[in-house]
Amino acid sequence: MQILSHARPAAQPAPSHRPHSFRYTALSQLRHCRGFEVHAIQSLANFVRHAAQQEGFDLCGIAPTAPLAELEYFPAWIAAQRHGEMEYLASRNEQGELKRADLANVAPWARSAIVCADSYHSAQPLSTECDDSKRGWISRYAFLEGDYHDILLPRLRALEARLVAETATRGLAEPRTWCYVDTGPIVERVLAAHSGIGWTGKNTLILNQQLGSFLFLGVMLTSLELPADTPSEDRCGSCTLCLDACPTQALTAPRQMDATRCISYLTIEQRSAVDPELRKAAGRHLFGCDICQDVCPWNRRAPFSTSSALHPRTELVNPRLDWISCMNEEEFRRVFRHTPVKRAKLRGILRASALAMGNSGDRAHLPRLRELARHTDPAVAEHARWAIARLESDDAKGTHLP
Ligand code: B12
Ligand code: SF4
Numbered sequence: 001m002q003i004l005s006h007a008r009p010a011a012q013p014a015p016s017h018r019p020h021s022f023r024y025t026a027l028s029q030l031r032h033c034r035g036f037e038v039h040a041i042q043s044l045a046n047f048v049r050h051a052a053q054q055e056g057f058d059l060c061g062i063a064p065t066a067p068l069a070e071l072e073y074f075p076a077w078i079a080a081q082r083h084g085e086m087e088y089l090a091s092r093n094e095q096g097e098l099k100r101a102d103l104a105n106v107a108p109w110a111r112s113a114i115v116c117a118d119s120y121h122s123a124q125p126l127s128t129e130c131d132d133s134k135r136g137w138i139s140r141y142a143f144l145e146g147d148y149h150d151i152l153l154p155r156l157r158a159l160e161a162r163l164v165a166e167t168a169t170r171g172l173a174e175p176r177t178w179c180y181v182d183t184g185p186i187v188e189r190v191l192a193a194h195s196g197i198g199w200t201g202k203n204t205l206i207l208n209q210q211l212g213s214f215l216f217l218g219v220m221l222t223s224l225e226l227p228a229d230t231p232s233e234d235r236c237g238s239c240t241l242c243l244d245a246c247p248t249q250a251l252t253a254p255r256q257m258d259a260t261r262c263i264s265y266l267t268i269e270q271r272s273a274v275d276p277e278l279r280k281a282a283g284r285h286l287f288g289c290d291i292c293q294d295v296c297p298w299n300r301r302a303p304f305s306t307s308s309a310l311h312p313r314t315e316l317v318n319p320r321l322d323w324i325s326c327m328n329e330e331e332f333r334r335v336f337r338h339t340p341v342k343r344a345k346l347r348g349i350l351r352a353s354a355l356a357m358g359n360s361g362d363r364a365h366l367p368r369l370r371e372l373a374r375h376t377d378p379a380v381a382e383h384a385r386w387a388i389a390r391l392e393s394d395d396a397k398g399t400h401l402p
């Protein structure tokens with residue numbers, strides 16, 4: 001793994017460039033190659049890291065694609081229906097095998113995964129610091145200027161083009177490659193953990209010692225057998241802050257999640273009605289959730305991103321509920337067109353804003369909720385009726401975000 005210079009704070013000393021320690025498995029395979037090929041492949045790995053830096057990535061590491069132990073948990077996770085309505089996670093290949101359970105099921109030709117990451121940490125407040133009953137929370141990754149898919153993928157493709165050109169220059173056969181930013185049937189975090197760019201935190205997120213966990217990941221699979229980096233050491237220790245803070249108990253154990261309980265799933269992915277048991281716990285979240293990252297001590301000391309493409313849009317930080325809940329199709333498109341929020345559609349954001357107002361403890365929201373209760377979309381109307389009943393009930397004390 002290499003920390004690239006991009007998001008490093010000016011005040012901090014530059015991290016020392018540690019020599020890359022290669023895995024014994026990769027070395028033993030390379031032993032059969034001729035000397036110049038070993039040299040060519042090893043220096044190609046250095047070329048990749050350098051080119052990733054030039055493309056503006058904050059982190060770059062190389063993972064093997066051989067069976068990865070963590071993927072053994074995947075079939076049981078799907079069998080237990082932890083993916084809920086995210087049917088794409090359970091997709092199978094022509095042989096009936098779960099695509100994501102093994103890279104060989106989807107890209108048997110792949111020998112290495114080049115994992116790149118960008119920090120999107122910013123100076124904006126944490127969700128755990130926002131307790132204004134008139135405002136809701138759009139998660140940190142979604143209140144940025146652009147959609148991270150559109151920002152990372154072109155740069156990953158540029159890196160891919162450089163790699164292909166470089167192999168030609170070195171007289172190596174043209175490699176096969178595939179680029180993904182959340183777009184393909186691979187479990188990116190497992191590859192990231194094996195690439196050394198970070199460890200799997202107990203909240204299931206990839207966590208880098210210097211940059212924290214507010215990271216976007218991009219993965220390039222390649223048929224080149226590049227020397228893999230050493231996986232990062234697990235630095236969670238005895239800490240359990242993220243598990244303790246999760247309002248819906250979605251983190252069922254360290255590194256295990258029931259996605260159907262995660263507020264991120266409830267506000268972004270779930271199309272059916274939100275389970276009444278989880279509605280109160282969703283607090284004033286409008287899109288996604290950052291709590292298990294906001295409480296993580298490693299994020300407290302992480303530098304802010306300096307990427308202009310990942311600049312926060314201040315009007316979307318802790319936005320007013322009376323603005324979001326009054327949006328129509330046209331305004332929703334205008335405001336969220338280039339952000340991940342468009343995935344929830346107007347219906348999703350209105351539904352979440354109804355729950356947020358219901359959980360605010362603030363009866364000033366009642367007039368708007370009564371209007372939403374007559375909304376033509378039955379789901380929006382039903383969630384608004386629930387919110388009215390909650391505000392009018394005796395237990396409506398107001399919910400802080402955490
Ligand atoms: C589906 C999905 C979701 C779902 C499910 C999340 C989940 N934990 O599975 C929902 C909608 C809830 C979600 C939420 C979020 N997501 Co999301 N999501 C994805 C997606 C598309 C697939 C993830 C997946 O396959 N999940 C299935 C489970 C089984 O995989 P997993 O959690 O990675 O689990 C592995 C490890 O836990 C591992 N494991 C490791 N050690 C151990 C030990 C034991 C004992 C066990 C049992 C297992 C285990 O086993 C599992 C694999 O078999 C990826 C992109 C991709 N293609 O990978 C983005 C991705 C994971 N999401 C991302 C982000 C940013 C988020 C949010 C922060 C967004 C937000 N602010 O709301 C939250 C974070 C919530 C959280 N605590 O994880 C980033 C994560 C970056 C990072 N630093 O890790 C990704 C990588 C997208 C990207 N390209 O940047 N997400
Ligand atoms: S994102 Fe929120 S709901 Fe999901 S696991 Fe983290 S704290 Fe829990």
Ligand code: SF4
Nearest residue numbers: 201202236239242296
């Ligand atoms: S809050 Fe603690 S346990 Fe959770 S990911 Fe951060 S360091 Fe690990």
